[in-house]
Amino acid sequence: MNLNDILQETYTALVANKTRSILTMLGIIIGIGSVIAMISLGQGASGSITSSIQGLGSNLLTIVPGAIEPGRGQVSSGRGSAETLKNADVVVLEKIPGVAYVSPELVRRFQIIAPTGNNTNSSITGVSQDYASVHSITMAQGSFITDANIRSLSKVAVLGPTIAADLFGEENTIGKTIRINSTNFKIIGISESKGGSGFGGSPDESVYVSLPVMQRVLAGADYLSTIAVSVENEEMMPQVQEEITATLIQKHRVDVENPDFSIISQKDILSTLDQITGILTIFLASIAGISLLVGGIGIMNMMLTTVTERTREIGLRKAIGATKKNISLQFLAESILLTFTGGVIGVILGWLISFAVSSFAGIDASVSLRSVALAFGVSAGIGIIFGYYPARRASSLNPIEALRHE
């Protein structure tokens, strides 16, 4: 009995009970479909989180004042109260080999008033000229704050696209004036939208002014809230991180065990987030997997019914000379064909679901080859596992009793 014969027999048997075959297959279709959809949405979400974090700047080390204690996380008030990062630290950090750019930053929230009468409360970031390079900021219009702006203490500002729209609507904004904390600032540029959410607010909702103006005019403080360091390449990050730690500990004259600053590596955050989305994906996929299991039990139920219904046929086949192997292969092929067809339709359904979700809900979804291969493997496996017992039962029927069966 070759494969072609088995397939023909199987097809005839499944088509003879069309409704039952389709309903049973539906269990597998839903199971495989939801597994595919869940995995691809999970992977898509993880991919978009990764890319938006990478969009905030590559190979980034962020130095913040105060200690991050393990198990307690960073106390956000620490940023406001700790005043341990000074302008002088920047000069030292720039000398460390492997450091590409150093961007000292001071962030405060202020009320912003536009001449249109609109006003908003937003975070204002005092930046140096390297800020754009470190945080991968590109300009939609105008220019970013330049070295000259900083040295001349110019009262100029760059707006994020969201805040520009909030204050001025559709109007052209370049050259207009805004009032921050009773000081007028001239708008010289609008940054490109980045979408991703950073630390301390989205870059799209930020207003950038020069650091000396921020420190002397707006905040009246000489410390920094953050120093962002961009490293030349990824391999050097751990080494540079150690170097920075050692340098700052020496400069601040603090205990090694108890530093007054912390370094957050973008890589650590990425791997933590990857882990979280990975766990979520597994969690969702296992819920979908349960429906697959239920589908498999449906297959077994149908196959057992089929074997009982076709007892006399099995008896006849055995009398004619079919071996146990012939009979069990025939019934196993039926359940595998059922689950495999269900698997193919399920993959298509899952792909459609993730396509629909990504186009309507805006979550990126990518159906990976691996998840498709996994789905096919699982569906064929379910056919074998849940088809094995009914097939065995069919093949071990006694031909005499089977022929007498009513």
Place this chain on the structure above:
Amino acid sequence: MLRRNLPDPVFLEDKHMIECVNTSKTYKSGGEETKALDNVSFKINEGEFVAIMGPSGSGKSTLMHILGCLDIPTSGTYSLDGHDVSKLSEDELAEIRLGKIGFVFQAFNLLPRTTVLRNVMLPLVYSGVPKEERERRAKEALSAVGFPEDRYYHYSNQISGGQIQRVAIARALVNNPSIILADEPTGNLDTKTGEIVLGTFQKLNKEGRTIILITHEPNVAEHAARVIHIRDGNIIEDRRLKQRIISEI
């Protein structure tokens, strides 16, 4: 021994196709033993047309199952075509059935939802005969039993009872078996159609096939050339008779 009281059957100096020596079959149910066959011994030669006759419960079905290699005897031996098949395993018996025995049953003879031709080809599928040859041999067998050629591709539920039995005979023939074993083949047919089916067996017998017919009806049995009469698991009569020949169909 019961057999001593019987007239000895006259055997031709031919090859013994079937040889049963002290064949017994005992069934156990609920601690009670039932002897369905009690030390039965007989021989059937190649080319014979034998009817095994007896009332229900006589043990003729048990004998049919053993002769058809669907079951093995509890004691004694049974050789088919020179092979002792009384000790074979389930799969070995299946192989013997496939190659040496052609079955025709009373009812449920054909696979449903399957064409006549595919039904006849079924044993060839299990013996691994290539596709083209299957079709040629199945058509040969169908024409040998006089099945109308225009119905080869009809489904098994679209043909009459007499035609179903003739398709079953064609399927029994297709693997060129040593014996054809028919279990009440006319049981579900009216007399006229039954005659046609029995005539088909006679024609095949004339062509040299060994045929064993199991029946409880004397008027069916008299179409055979020899009758083995069974009662309570014993052979009570084994005689040749004047065959009632049915004219060619």
